[in-house]
Amino acid sequence: MKFIERLTTIDRRIIYIILVIVVVIPLISRSPERVRVMLPVEKLYNAVDTIPKDKVLIIDFEYAPQDMPELEPMGFALLRHAFEKRIKVLALCLFVQPLGLAQKALTQVTEEFNSVAQSNADSIIYGRDYVFLGWQPPPLIPIIGMGTSITNVYPSDYYGNKTDTLPLMKHIKNYNDVALLVSLCAGSIPRSWIAYAQNRFGVAVAAGVTAVSAADFYQYYQTGQFTGLMTGMKGAAEYEELVETRLGIKKSRKASEALPSLTYGHLVMIAFIIIGNVGYFMQRRRRK
Amino acid sequence: MKRTFPLILVFIFGIIGIITFIIPHPIVQNLDESIRNDILKILVAFALVLGLGSLLKVHMDKIKRKRENWKYSWILIISFLVSSIIGLFGGVEGAGPLRTSIGSFHFDIQTLYENIFMPLGATMFALLAFYMASASYRAFRARSYEATLLLITAFIIMIGIIPLGEKISPHLPSFAQWIMTVPNVAGQRGILLGVALGIIATSLKIILGIERSWLGGGE
Numbered sequence: 001m002k003f004i005e006r007l008t009t010i011d012r013r014i015i016y017i018i019l020v021i022v023v024v025i026p027l028i029s030r031s032p033e034r035v036r037v038m039l040p041v042e043k044l045y046n047a048v049d050t051i052p053k054d055k056v057l058i059i060d061f062e063y064a065p066q067d068m069p070e071l072e073p074m075g076f077a078l079l080r081h082a083f084e085k086r087i088k089v090l091a092l093c094l095f096v097q098p099l100g101l102a103q104k105a106l107t108q109v110t111e112e113f114n115s116v117a118q119s120n121a122d123s124i125i126y127g128r129d130y131v132f133l134g135w136q137p138p139p140l141i142p143i144i145g146m147g148t149s150i151t152n153v154y155p156s157d158y159y160g161n162k163t164d165t166l167p168l169m170k171h172i173k174n175y176n177d178v179a180l181l182v183s184l185c186a187g188s189i190p191r192s193w194i195a196y197a198q199n200r201f202g203v204a205v206a207a208g209v210t211a212v213s214a215a216d217f218y219q220y221y222q223t224g225q226f227t228g229l230m231t232g233m234k235g236a237a238e239y240e241e242l243v244e245t246r247l248g249i250k251k252s253r254k255a256s257e258a259l260p261s262l263t264y265g266h267l268v269m270i271a272f273i274i275i276g277n278v279g280y281f282m283q284r285r286r287r288k
Numbered sequence: 289m290k291r292t293f294p295l296i297l298v299f300i301f302g303i304i305g306i307i308t309f310i311i312p313h314p315i316v317q318n319l320d321e322s323i324r325n326d327i328l329k330i331l332v333a334f335a336l337v338l339g340l341g342s343l344l345k346v347h348m349d350k351i352k353r354k355r356e357n358w359k360y361s362w363i364l365i366i367s368f369l370v371s372s373i374i375g376l377f378g379g380v381e382g383a384g385p386l387r388t389s390i391g392s393f394h395f396d397i398q399t400l401y402e403n404i405f406m407p408l409g410a411t412m413f414a415l416l417a418f419y420m421a422s423a424s425y426r427a428f429r430a431r432s433y434e435a436t437l438l439l440i441t442a443f444i445i446m447i448g449i450i451p452l453g454e455k456i457s458p459h460l461p462s463f464a465q466w467i468m469t470v471p472n473v474a475g476q477r478g479i480l481l482g483v484a485l486g487i488i489a490t491s492l493k494i495i496l497g498i499e500r501s502w503l504g505g506g507e
Contacts, residue, residue: 012422019421033451036458038465065409097409100401103380137332141324148321159380200309211449219473219480231468234449263450265417270443272425277439280429 004286007279015272022268026260033259034241040221041238044206044228045246047180048081055179056088056172060193061102062095062185067210071184072101073236073255074208077243078182079109084247088168089130090150090178094139094189103158106132112251127166134158143192147175147201175201180227184208190217194225208235233262295497302495344368371400441467 037045051057059078063071082089091106093099110124117123124130133154136142145153150172151163163169171177181203183190190207197203204227209217211232221229230239236255243249301323308320347361375397377386382396389395430436447453448464493499 010425012418015422015425016418019418023417035451036454036461038461065406066413068406068410097405100398100405103398104402137336138328141328141332145321145324148317152321152325159383215468215472216476218468219476222469222473232449234451259451263452266446266450267452269421269424270446272421273428273439273443276425276428277430 004279004282007275008283010272010275018268019265022264023261026264027258029260030257031260032240032253032256033237033263035234035237035256035259037238037241038235040226040229040231041235042228042242044182044230045081045239045242047204047206047227048078048087048182049085051082051085051087051179053086054171055177056090056168057082058090058092058178058181060181060183060185060189061091061093061098061105062183062187062189063101064095064097064186065101067186068101069258070210070233070236070255071186071208072105073233073253074184074230074239075102075105076109076251076254077236077239078184078208079105080112080249080251081239081243081247083109083113083124083129084243084249086129088172090133090168090172091130092133092142092154093135094137094142096135096137099135099158102132106130127161128168131163131166131168132158133163139189139192140196143196144200146178147197147203149174175203178203180204180206182206182208186210186213188216190220190226194220198225211235233258291500291503294503295500299495299497302491306495340368371397374400 048057057078059075059082061075063075079089081087091102093102110126110130113122113124126132133142133150134157136154142153151169154163157163157166175197181193181197183193183205185207186209190205190209193203193205193207198205206226206228207217207220208230209232211234214229214231217226217229217231220226230236233255237253237259240253240256244253304316304319304323308316344365347364350358350361351365374386374388374395376384378384378388378396379386380396381398382388382394388397388399428439428442430439444460445464445467447456448461448467453460453464490499494502
């Protein structure tokens with residue numbers, strides 16, 4: 001009787017300690033896990049890879065610190081891919097919280113490229129290769145407004161520069177000059193991009209979302225409204241895998257390094273759910 | 289008039305919002321652009337000031353009346369003022385007129401964001417993993433046919449999205465993907481269609497003045 005009772009009444013602190021151990025130890029060892037790339041991520045990679053020179057990629061950074069472990073590696077991998085292929089990037093945020101994280105990703109990836117650049121042409125230069133448009137509330141204004149004129153919606157960039165004076169913005173007027181828009185978001189913003197930017201102006205949209213919200217977005221991928229889809233840490237690891245194997249960029253792969261923690265975390269949760277259910281059924285049988 | 293004027297405004301702007309999606313004529317499109325780029329921005333700025341003002345007022349009041357946990361309100365007010373001053377006058381990464389470094393010690397808005405906001409936000413969310421593990425152990429029981437189905441599906445997805453799934457069977461990740469793209473999509477799409485129809489009905493009721501609860505008070 002005591003044993004059965006124990007199965008259903010394990011102290012929560014024991015669960016917490018076991019979870020800490022299985023999550024932290026693999027993070028210390030930092031050994032990236034290889035993953036098989038699934039079709040939704042491959043489609044996104046191919047869409048970015050085939051962006052013509054005269055068009056831009058818009059990256060909508062919508063992740064806050066709580067979503068960072070899953071979505072930040074996606075941002076890094078996308079930026080590395082775009083900069084390696086010399087694809088022009090426009091970065092923006094529709095909410096204020098992600099601004100600092102977007103700035104961090106742009107600065108860090110730019111530094112990675114510039115630290116090995118041999119010349120000005122090799123370097124990633126602000127205003128020429130990418131522009132950070134910053135934040136313009138409310139979200140609907142930039143989503144619809146950029147269909148007519150990007151510089152009208154963003155008269156100045158995140159750093160206070162007049163956008164119409166930046167070399168990149170001289171050729172980029174509106175969604176007609178945008179090959180793909182990728183929204184990295186934990187909320188419902190990718191839906192707004194589809195409803196207002198894609199339906200009205202025909203811009204191609206893809207998304208990177210957290211695993212917990214993935215179920216809400218597969219329907220848009222299935223209909224082809226999303227060109228590609230990255231979901232959770234595994235989706236980020238798949239994109240990192242593609243960037244490393246196809247482009248030969250060997251940089252820190254945060255999502256791939258965190259996958260062992262995710263694996264053991266999931267296994268611990270499954271084990272506790274099974275233990276709880278075994279105890280529950282044994283108790284029920286005894287009562288009968 | 290107090291109630292009629294807002295109703296007229298909602299009707300006019302609601303109709304304009306709809307027709308811009310249907311009529312591509314430049315007059316309508318320019319009007320739409322002007323509403324979005326000029327009027328809406330001003331309204332949002334007012335809303336922002338009102339929101340921040342209200343936040344400060346609530347916490348000042350809490351301190352004044354010494355309500356429960358009133359001391360934490362000081363932290364909010366001080367953090368609000370410090371980050372506002374540094375953000376407004378310090379510029380991004382210390383590019384503004386306000387000096388945001390003493391020697392090698394930087395306190396510009398990006399440094400504050402990376403060293404205070406990011407760890408705090410990440411910590412709050414990290415706690416969720418522990419609550420989820422504990423709650424799923426206590427509550428996730430195969431009590432009925434539906435609950436058993438949910439449990440099995442959850443296990444397949446949880447194992448299918450980790451590299452171990454691939455090692456168990458190469459079909460497992462594909463099966464997890466199939467669950468997400470077929471049965472999940474069917475359910476989600478049904479919900480979405482229902483929600484969309486509900487939104488259309490509610491929007492029309494508000495625009496036509498049938499639904500008036502947003503005006504406040506009872507009628």
